[in-house]
Amino acid sequence: MDEAVFDFKVTMFDLRRLYLENPQKHDELSAFHWFTKAICLEYESLDLTERPDFIIVSDQRKIGIEITLAERNSSSRKYSSQQIEAEQTKFSENLLQSINPKIPLDVGLIFEDGVVVDTKQIKGVRKALAQSINEISVNMTPHSVELIVRSEEDMCRSNHRKHIFPDLPKFLQHIQLLNDGHTESVVTGARGCILDTFTEADISSILEKKHRALIGYQKCDEQWLVIVSGPVPPLFVEHDSRPKVLLASIATSYAGIDAKLPLKSNFENVYFFNSPTHATLLT
Numbered sequence: 001m002d003e004a005v006f007d008f009k010v011t012m013f014d015l016r017r018l019y020l021e022n023p024q025k026h027d028e029l030s031a032f033h034w035f036t037k038a039i040c041l042e043y044e045s046l047d048l049t050e051r052p053d054f055i056i057v058s059d060q061r062k063i064g065i066e067i068t069l070a071e072r073n074s075s076s077r078k079y080s081s082q083q084i085e086a087e088q089t090k091f092s093e094n095l096l097q098s099i100n101p102k103i104p105l106d107v108g109l110i111f112e113d114g115v116v117v118d119t120k121q122i123k124g125v126r127k128a129l130a131q132s133i134n135e136i137s138v139n140m141t142p143h144s145v146e147l148i149v150r151s152e153e154d155m156c157r158s159n160h161r162k163h164i165f166p167d168l169p170k171f172l173q174h175i176q177l178l179n180d181g182h183t184e185s186v187v188t189g190a191r192g193c194i195l196d197t198f199t200e201a202d203i204s205s206i207l208e209k210k211h212r213a214l215i216g217y218q219k220c221d222e223q224w225l226v227i228v229s230g231p232v233p234p235l236f237v238e239h240d241s242r243p244k245v246l247l248a249s250i251a252t253s254y255a256g257i258d259a260k261l262p263l264k265s266n267f268e269n270v271y272f273f274n275s276p277t278h279a280t281l282l283t
Contacts, residue, residue, distance in 0.1 A: 015235060018048055028053050028067045030232045034276040035067075051217045052224075064220035066210065070198055070229040070252045070272070073205040079116050081251035087117035088171060091126070092187045092245050098130035101137030104185045108176035113192040113250070115171040125167050133177065136163055140179040148175040189247035198229065198272065200259035203282065211266045222268040227282075229254050230275040257282075 019029055025048055032054055036043070043056040043063075052064035071080055088111060099107065129148075136146055146161045150168045160176075168174070210225055217223060230253045257272055263282045270282045 104182040106178040110173040195255040197258035198254040
């Protein structure tokens with residue numbers, strides 16, 4: 001037991017050093033760390049590379065590990081889920097900068113899953129929406145919730161006070177304003193969380209791209225591909241204060257795998273990593 005704890009501390013120390021030296025690899029490092037814990041993979045050395053992302057030595061084997069996100073096969077769609085969420089995040093950050101409520105509020109954005117942000121529409125709408133939030137805040141009572149909706153028919157079963165804003169962007173279902181003693185305003189976000197399965201077509205689309213790239217990888221005894229699903233916990237907390245924009249993400253989250261296993265691949269091992277605790281060998 002003591003030896004295992006010691007090994008973990010050494011690994012975390014090495015990752016901390018590597019992170020400080022290569023902050024652009026933080027996401028990949030976090031995914032790599034939690035993946036190795038999920039499959040109980042011990043290693044003697046770790047190098048950050050490109051093509052593949054990492055090279056480790058484990059049990060005298062040189063293993064290349066490539067990290068990639070579990071993206072839906074989006075050949076029929078103009079924008080990926082990651083792109084949609086990135087634009088929603090940008091809107092949220094700009095909205096937070098635009099508001100100046102009388103009291104600090106939790107501005108809860110309820111998103112429509114898969115609906116693209118219309119950048120032309122929101123340019124004029126964001127300013128008007130911020131002004132509406134400021135005006136609503138003037139008369140809000142302690143521990144109260146008030147809603148911004150498109151029409152009176154929206155949220156018809158809710159007992160909370162509603163404010164009509166017909167030009168509410170299409171990627172939002174409604175907005176929930178919470179006055180609950182916050183010391184500063186924040187923007188939070190919720191999604192529908194109706195998750196699809198990750199299909200064999202989705203996996204094949206990723207494998208096709210990675211098989212082409214595999215030709216240029218550094219030579220190793222084995223090459224592994226790790227397909228990461230779901231939010232990856234950060235290894236190190238970088239914020240001195242609480243983040244002011246907190247949005248849920250389901251862009252890479254799936255209800256499970258819908259594929260006949262094992263799959264064939266040019267990689268020795270292909271894993272579907274349901275972050276942060278479970279990994280399924282697909283090959």
